[in-house]
Amino acid sequence: MAVARVRDILAARGGEELALNDAYLNPQLGRIVRTLGLDRRWVRGEGPYLVDERGDRYLDLLCGYGVFALGRNHPEVVAALEDVLEARTANLPQLGVTLLTGVLAEELVARAPASIAAMVPANSGTEAVEAAIKLARAATGRPRILYAEHAFHGLTLGSLSLNGNAEFRDGFGPLLPGCDPVPFGDLDALERELARGGVAAFVVEPVQGKGVNLPPDGYLAGAQERCRAAGALFCVDEVQTGLGRTGRLFALEHWGLEPDLITLAKALSGGFVPTGAVLCSRAVMDRVFDGMERGVRHGSTFGGNDLAAAAGLATLRVLEREGLVEHAARMGDLLLELTRPLVDRYDIVRDVRGLGLMWAIELGEPAGAGRRLYRAVDRAQPGLAAQLLTVPLFHDHRILCQVAGHRMSVVKALPALVVSEADVRGFAAALEEVVAEAERVPTALASLAWRVGRQVVGGRR
Ligand SMILES: Cc1ncc(COP(=O)(O)O)c(C=O)c1O
Known part of the structure; x- marks a missing residue:
């Protein structure tokens, strides 16, 4: 069978990505993506956004691990x-x-x-x-x-x-x-x-x-x-x-x-x-x-x-x-200004830090009623609590961001340097909503964590 032209592959085989991954690439990555519900079919990249098959735009704060500083497809x-x-x-x-x-x-x-x-x-x-x-x-x-x-x-x-x-x-x-x-x-x-x-x-x-x-x-x-x-x-x-x-x-x-x-x-x-x-x-x-x-x-x-x-x-x-270095400095300052107050407002937020458009929020054990649940979640899978922010950010707010490393309750954002002020403000508002939710509903927090934890831990074996 002849290898098809790239344009024909793109036109005819969309939808097979995960199956191909599981068959020929890394099936554990497929499990992680499905478990976290990140298994969108991405069809396009536009500046700071990823676009799925339904035409929905997601603000990409993962930025290909920092590759898309200018946004996608500049x-x-x-x-x-x-x-x-x-x-x-x-x-x-x-x-x-x-x-x-x-x-x-x-x-x-x-x-x-x-x-x-x-x-x-x-x-x-x-x-x-x-x-x-x-x-x-x-x-x-x-x-x-x-x-x-x-x-x-x-x-x-x-x-x-x-x-x-x-x-x-x-x-x-x-x-x-x-x-x-x-x-x-x-x-x-x-x-x-x-x-x-x-x-x-x-x-x-x-x-x-x-x-x-x-x-x-x-x-x-x-x-x-x-x-x-x-x-x-x-x-x-x-x-x-x-x-x-x-x-x-x-x-x-x-x-x-x-x-x-x-x-x-x-x-x-x-x-x-x-x-x-x-x-x-x-x-x-x-x-x-x-x-x-x-x-x-x-x-x-x-x-x-x-x-x-x-x-x-x-x-x-x-x-x-485009003055993107200065823009990154301004947007980074704005992001910190909008998100630093979360440390005082929410028990579960330990720290918010960053430099320019390299930003993170760190969660920690709350003092109140959620402490036991948080501990249990963290014991099951250290750092898992951070997924409690990334998962609703993705599903409820169409924002893609990452946990900043293994065994740490830190969520990280690397926006494209072309990110708009409106998107920075939108992210900060969405973040506050998911943080408030995580803190208000400890049982929901625990059940989500268990679901994710079981799958991810199982997937590692
Ligand atoms: C500071 C630093 N050095 C080196 C690397 C490795 O780069 P690459 O993934 O292109 O091999 C990374 C990747 O994340 C990095 O952040």
């Missing part, structure tokens, strides 16, 4: 990709260099801190982190990499070795030797590990994605200073925070950091082309690629391809022309 990114296809460019000559990737590197370096001089292309966030580990080791001649507890840097083996969450690491060992965790925010602990010697780099997210943990005042600048003093490289992982997400082009601008290495991915894709990059200092570039015989010692077949470069260039252009 026409300018589409046009840039069409330009490349139309030009029939001499993509990936491999023993040769191309224009678009060079211009992308030039534009990124021009916007990065003064410590940055060059770019190493990659194809994803985890691949950028893998490259950063290799560059750090090769540039310093040292083996050790430090990372923060609760960190997330990707799921290939090197990045996984810097993952501060057991649920991702378990069962995949042995991981890379020489990778040691330090508590996020603890400069003394970092200093102690650096003093043990042999540290090539400290790799850190400026705002941790798992849980949306903000750094304490002075932490990142202090970490940079201590790395310098110890001769270790300072690597800021901006895969999630980069390109406007936190209300600055690079999150590191909030603290005036000057790292040796910066990893990027997600938003750089324009929402279309898997991509990544490591921005590095001249010293790192020259020490790693220190002669012709070592000129190709790191790389990747698709790294620096024309479609990825075009998507990255279009992303920078749109971010600047």
